Amino acid sequence: MNEVIRQLAARRSVRAFEDRDIPGEVRAAILEAAAQAPTAGNQQLYTILDVTDPQLKARLAETCDHQPFIAQAPMVLIFLADVCKWLDAYREAGCEPRAPGAGDVMLAASDAAIAAQNAVTAAWSLGVGSCYIGDVMERCEEHREMLNLPPHVFPAAMLVLGYPTEQQARRPKPERFNMADIVCENVYRRKDGAALRRMFAGRCALRGYDAWMDAFCRRKYNSDFSREMTRSVEAYLRDYGLVRAEDGGEDGRPGARADSSAPGAPGVPERGPEA
Numbered sequence: 001m002n003e004v005i006r007q008l009a010a011r012r013s014v015r016a017f018e019d020r021d022i023p024g025e026v027r028a029a030i031l032e033a034a035a036q037a038p039t040a041g042n043q044q045l046y047t048i049l050d051v052t053d054p055q056l057k058a059r060l061a062e063t064c065d066h067q068p069f070i071a072q073a074p075m076v077l078i079f080l081a082d083v084c085k086w087l088d089a090y091r092e093a094g095c096e097p098r099a100p101g102a103g104d105v106m107l108a109a110s111d112a113a114i115a116a117q118n119a120v121t122a123a124w125s126l127g128v129g130s131c132y133i134g135d136v137m138e139r140c141e142e143h144r145e146m147l148n149l150p151p152h153v154f155p156a157a158m159l160v161l162g163y164p165t166e167q168q169a170r171r172p173k174p175e176r177f178n179m180a181d182i183v184c185e186n187v188y189r190r191k192d193g194a195a196l197r198r199m200f201a202g203r204c205a206l207r208g209y210d211a212w213m214d215a216f217c218r219r220k221y222n223s224d225f226s227r228e229m230t231r232s233v234e235a236y237l238r239d240y241g242l243v244r245a246e247d248g249g250e251d252g253r254p255g256a257r258a259d260s261s262a263p264g265a266p267g268v269p270e271r272g273p274e275a
């Protein structure tokens with residue numbers, strides 16, 4: 001195994017940091033590594049916010065689902081999917097850019113996430129740990145105001161970085177699914193119930209599949225933060241005309257729509273053979 005692959009396997013999220021700064025040259029190397037990531041059409045459809053203001057960090061620790069370690073991180077980066085700057089650049093030249101849409105925001109979000117992951121990998125190679133904070137996608141209205149975000153700028157990823165505490169350095173990395181469960185040859189194969197139960201066997205060993213899955217679904221998927229994330233991202237997507245203002249849940253609550261991906265829903269095939 002070479003050093004790059006060894007480090008990718010060794011990296012894990014770090015949520016507690018030593019009380020020491022990251023030197024300027026190390027911060028610069030992490031940011032430069034982000035900028036060297038592959039990027040669609042070499043456009044760098046992102047802007048990176050280097051959050052240095054302790055008060056802003058403290059506020060983000062609250063608005064990003066009350067995660068206090070955000071405020072304690074020596075380095076906080078927000079990767080904005082930035083379609084706005086290219087629209088502005090086109091207009092500056094007198095072009096008449098078409099209205100941006102779904103493809104544009106997906107491309108910019110991909111660009112932002114790929115740049116963020118380069119930063120994660122570079123940081124780890126320099127002894128700096130990191131953790132993504134997905135909750136930065138929540139609270140659209142508040143984050144727009146706090147971070148001065150214009151239309152067509154969406155916070156796709158946030159990273160907190162710092163030197164891991166001794167305890168964090170020793171923490172085992174959570175296990176991944178078996179490769180056979182995450183790779184399909186050529187075409188997608190939907191897993192049936194037996195295959196799903198096999199896939200999760202390692203994770204559910206103690207509580208059993210049904211109980212473990214029920215608890216996970218309550219905590220992660222049907223949770224308040226997850227519903228808020230969906231509501232908030234839909235608010236950002238209104239810039240692209242992708243979500244009509246009157247679209248709420250069926251009963252008016254965000255995220256309360258019927259599951260249109262369920263087997264039997266229009267256009268969704270029943271589960272096929274497992275493998």
Ligand SMILES: Cc1cc2nc3c(=O)[nH]c(=O)nc-3n(C[C@H](O)[C@H](O)[C@H](O)COP(=O)(O)O)c2cc1C
Pocket residue numbers: 011012013014015067131132133134135173174
């Ligand atoms: C998009 C994304 C969002 C995440 N959001 C959070 C978060 O808000 N809080 C947190 O503690 N960890 C967050 N994580 C870290 C994951 O929990 C972590 O990557 C996962 O449990 C696997 O562990 P590992 O990174 O140590 O391998 C996030 C990771 C990703 C990729």
